[in-house]
Amino acid sequence: MRNVKIARLGALAGAVLFLATLAVLLARQFSLGPERPAPDFRTFGPAKAPVRIVEYSDFACGACRAAAGKLEELFKVYGGGIRLQLKHYPLVNIHPWSLDAAAYADCAGEQGKFREYSALLFENQEKWGGAKERPAEFETLARDLRLDWPELEACSAAPRTRRRIKLEMAEGEMKNVNSTPTFFVNGKRAVGPMQLVEQAKKFDNILKAAHCGPLGDCTEIQGKPAAF
Amino acid sequence: MNSKISALDILGLLARLAVGGMFVYAGTIKLLAPAEEFAYAIETYKVAGAQLSLWAAYILPWLELYSGLLLLCGIFTRFNALFCGGLLIFFEVLLAQARLRGLPVTSCGCFGSGSSNSLGYEFFQNLIFLALALAAYRYGRIFSADAAMGTPIAANEKTDKETA
Numbered sequence: 001m002r003n004v005k006i007a008r009l010g011a012l013a014g015a016v017l018f019l020a021t022l023a024v025l026l027a028r029q030f031s032l033g034p035e036r037p038a039p040d041f042r043t044f045g046p047a048k049a050p051v052r053i054v055e056y057s058d059f060a061c062g063a064c065r066a067a068a069g070k071l072e073e074l075f076k077v078y079g080g081g082i083r084l085q086l087k088h089y090p091l092v093n094i095h096p097w098s099l100d101a102a103a104y105a106d107c108a109g110e111q112g113k114f115r116e117y118s119a120l121l122f123e124n125q126e127k128w129g130g131a132k133e134r135p136a137e138f139e140t141l142a143r144d145l146r147l148d149w150p151e152l153e154a155c156s157a158a159p160r161t162r163r164r165i166k167l168e169m170a171e172g173e174m175k176n177v178n179s180t181p182t183f184f185v186n187g188k189r190a191v192g193p194m195q196l197v198e199q200a201k202k203f204d205n206i207l208k209a210a211h212c213g214p215l216g217d218c219t220e221i222q223g224k225p226a227a228f
Numbered sequence: 229m230n231s232k233i234s235a236l237d238i239l240g241l242l243a244r245l246a247v248g249g250m251f252v253y254a255g256t257i258k259l260l261a262p263a264e265e266f267a268y269a270i271e272t273y274k275v276a277g278a279q280l281s282l283w284a285a286y287i288l289p290w291l292e293l294y295s296g297l298l299l300l301c302g303i304f305t306r307f308n309a310l311f312c313g314g315l316l317i318f319f320e321v322l323l324a325q326a327r328l329r330g331l332p333v334t335s336c337g338c339f340g341s342g343s344s345n346s347l348g349y350e351f352f353q354n355l356i357f358l359a360l361a362l363a364a365y366r367y368g369r370i371f372s373a374d375a376a377m378g379t380p381i382a383a384n385e386k387t388d389k390e391t392a
Contacts, residue, residue, distance in 0.1 A: 171262050
């Protein structure tokens with residue numbers, strides 16, 4: 001009798017554990033986990049903007065370069081209505097230098113020039129993207145922007161810089177990011193610049209619902225204009 | 229089981245819910261974040277290498293979730309209270325050695341690596357949960373699946389019955 005009762009409890013335990021496992025796996029599938037914010041230098045737009053975009057990007061990918069242009073246009077149109085967080089997702093298997101590029105860009109960000117350095121990385125993508133040996137462009141571009149190169153080099157090799165990027169890659173993997181650029185616009189996935197543009201068609205309605213003015217003028221409710 | 233509910237029973241039930249709930253929360257929050265995040269937190273304790281830390285980060289959150297859930301439901305209550313207590317003691321040892329060695333642990337990793345209190349605070353908090361795990365072990369059988377199934381779990385429970 002006692003064995004029967006223990007067997008019943010065992011079956012109940014099995015059922016509970018099975019359901020818990022299922023719930024966790026489903027929650028992972030729908031990306032319900034907590035999210036690490038991108039550092040300030042990779043975050044653009046007001047904190048309470050109604051349109052929230054998270055982009056997983058790779059500096060060596062051509063579509064990411066195109067997407068950067070589209071994002072700039074969106075910021076021109078919807079300005080204060082958008083908040084963008086850029087996250088690194090270097091596809092290291094096909095782009096051998098993109099992890100380094102991401103590290104250099106972050107370190108340029110720490111010196112206050114993330115936007116400028118990343119724009120130059122995209123512009124010169126063909127020169128360094130497929131290089132067989134360590135590209136000289138990282139240094140040339142940094143010097144063009146008058147960044148402190150020795151500091152930039154030390155920072156890019158620092159474990160904390162690499163760790164931050166690798167954690168973003170791991171976060172992307174959990175969100176099933178398979179290609180770049182992948183966007184999450186208010187949580188909804190868009191892969192590539194075209195899908196982003198498709199989702200942008202809904203921005204007017206989102207901003208209207210949030211009582212923002214024309215051209216995404218949300219300064220009244222947020223008190224701070226957007227910048228990208 | 230005695231039909232009259234005593235204050236100790238209530239204490240045991242609350243302790244069971246508190247410890248179980250805390251383990252479920254701690255496990256879930258880690259399971260929904262990349263394992264690498266928790267692995268980095270484990271590495272800062274300097275007791276395991278990168279690979280072992282990663283394995284621990286894969287396994288430990290599931291153990292926390294499962295044992296917490298079983299404790300919450302009161303399934304094999306005593307075994308799970310003991311298991312949770314064991315895990316808490318293990319965490320206490322890790323925290324204490326980090327404190328004694330003066331390791332720069334910025335995130336204890338207790339509830340994911342997003343936020344963290346000081347090592348001393350976490351150590352004290354764990355002590356409270358350890359006491360609650362003991363209470364759950366001793367008195368946590370009320371409103372449990374164990375009680376519903378009428379499973380005599382331990383020898384002293386039989387003794388209680390017999391005495392009653």
